[in-house]
Amino acid sequence: MRNIMIKIEYDGTNYNGWQIQPNGITIQEKIMKAIKRLTGENINLHGSGRTDAKVHAREQVANFYTNSNIPTKRFAVAINHFLPQDIAIMEANEMPMEFHARYWAIGKAYSYQIHNFPQRSALLRNYSYHIPYSLDMEKIEKAAAIFIGTHDFKGFMSSGSSVKNTNRTIHDIKIEKEKDRIWITFEGNGFLYNMVRIMVGTLVEIGSNKRDLAKAREALETGGRNKAGHLAPAQGLFLDKVFYPLTR
């Protein structure tokens, strides 16, 4: 028995998110079925965490146990053969048996793309949030800084999560703008349900003078969801990386 870790890229546009479910096609299901076709085994695929419908991944991580004798190096190409074109295994590695993609993760990086131009974009339609009005980038930069550090992000979580501890640490937020495209990158030890998208919605509202920075601070202090901004749409979000300790 081997424990195989895979790194996965996907275009979430046509999926009902990562996690397998009775209704709707999911990425986890597609990969489990591809592995079944490859090795004949009904494996259980452990992802580092879920992503919502239409959310993309540049590098999602998952692991599974297999008795197959396919060389580890060949796993990526072999699984890809049975996957649709919008899901791709980038790399496969053999890990210690105890490795678990979710429990071992110590952090994640997400990025969010905004298309800031009066007209909508044809090429970015599935990969960005279209904001047709102008944004005050200085205000956004300033507001993003309040999220950095350890805070109770309860106000930045959608309902429907059963998580009890809502403290999270954000190590870094980077904001880049080039012409009509804005990328906001978040790195942290973990993120609550919809946390990145609500932070982005809050930043967009602050940058367009629809919400005060003071209100966002209040959301952090009181945990009131109504003090934070709207949920930015799913299609602008990318899971960029999952971090693991080098040794454990």
Next chain:
Amino acid sequence: MRNIMIKIEYDGTNYNGWQIQPNGITIQEKIMKAIKRLTGENINLHGSGRTDAKVHAREQVANFYTNSNIPTKRFAVAINHFLPQDIAIMEANEMPMEFHARYWAIGKAYSYQIHNFPQRSALLRNYSYHIPYSLDMEKIEKAAAIFIGTHDFKGFMSSGSSVKNTNRTIHDIKIEKEKDRIWITFEGNGFLYNMVRIMVGTLVEIGSNKRDLAKAREALETGGRNKAGHLAPAQGLFLDKVFYPLTR
């Protein structure tokens, strides 16, 4: 009567190219129908040139004559309302009556994206040429230089074109690489049918030691199509810009 010039972005993935035709859905047709729905007029839309099936545009240019009294500024949003999400009018301007998107064009810029990584990409599947083996970037740089200047590019043209003068001037070729992505940008006074894709195919073969630089030189000198490389796939190609004289 006004002469309206529009700048268009499109994702060519689901189209049979720019030019209207009896079979298959085209971008020109979609825009003409959208304008018909907006103004009630059966206009003729003059594009700067054709693009093939699956080829994209960051900024295609076209013009049409209209008697509508819609303010020029509002044309982009108004036409977009009747267009599918993968075609977007970015800008509309009123031009002198003599302006013609094709006849007035003095140059074009194209870019071509290569995804150079052992595994295929889910996110770039419709926007790049997947090259799984390694490429010698120095060789590619050196080979690209031979195209710059005025040459007879007959050897770099697909059959099916009725063009008589096959001389073209390439002003500049830029090659950029970032991680597993390579962009090759071409700027010139005009391009023959499939010329950019055949130049890219030739550069890829040279970069992977499948074709000698001398062969490519011969293709330029003799006009022999068989001396040049293969036709790189359509989905990696983007029409980036069409150039017009500031005054005429």
